[in-house]
Amino acid sequence: MTLIESTPVRTDLCKAAPRAHPRPEGQDRYTISEVAAFTGLTAHTLRWYERIGLMPHVDRSHTGQRRFSNRDLDWLAFVGKLRLTGMPVADMVRYAEMVRAGEDTFDARQELLEQTRRDVLARIAELQDTLAVLDHKIEFYAGAHRAPERV
Template sequence: MSQAAVAGAEFEARYTIGEVAEQTGLSAHTLRWYERIGLLDHPARSHHGQRRFSDADLGWLAFLGNLRATGMPVAAMLRYTELVRTGDETRAERRQLLIEHREEVLARIRDLQTNLLVLDYKIDLYGQDCQ
């Protein structure tokens, strides 16, 4: 197989919405919603009109999943998606958006670490009383 064929295989639309739902943990409803609001490009369609997703789509969905897991609001995800679609001239703006989000994530991690210390303190107190 040629390099072009291998590279093209990444974009070959071959997964059904059910398969993508199973692989990503997202529901078919969520995948359709992502498409409707613009987080996901309209996937290719089979000759029967069924959505067919590619490996590239799966990669994008994995990235969106990471953004969601870090608490990025959907509006910010949409902004990032719009910037990606605009092209390379938005690289600096995309980077800045991710840097700002990273700072928010780090702040939440610091808050969680403080909360964990309080829990550990209380657990230790109960451990002393229960023995």
């Protein structure tokens, strides 16, 4: 009998593989309804993102209809992650403006993301504390059901 040792593979849950794009690069022109279906955002939200400057310039067809690319889908996925952090929309717009401004804004972008990371870590700590309180209460009630009746 042969024993094969295996090294445990560490997977970082925060670095999940990006979602595959529906179409290959070069054939990646999506209508607003296709993007809405793919991202779960409404067409109204996508238009609003563009209007407030959160979305970079979206290409248009010869008839004026928006045509999104895989790069736009990647940006929307990133914006979705920023939303989950609780980052205010104004800060997301400011970040988008810095991206458009170019490499000179790397330090400011990094600081904004580092501050957001600190905020997320603080929220995680709060939630872990809240979870501990809930676990304590659940254990209390579970124990109360097992206790013999008192006379």
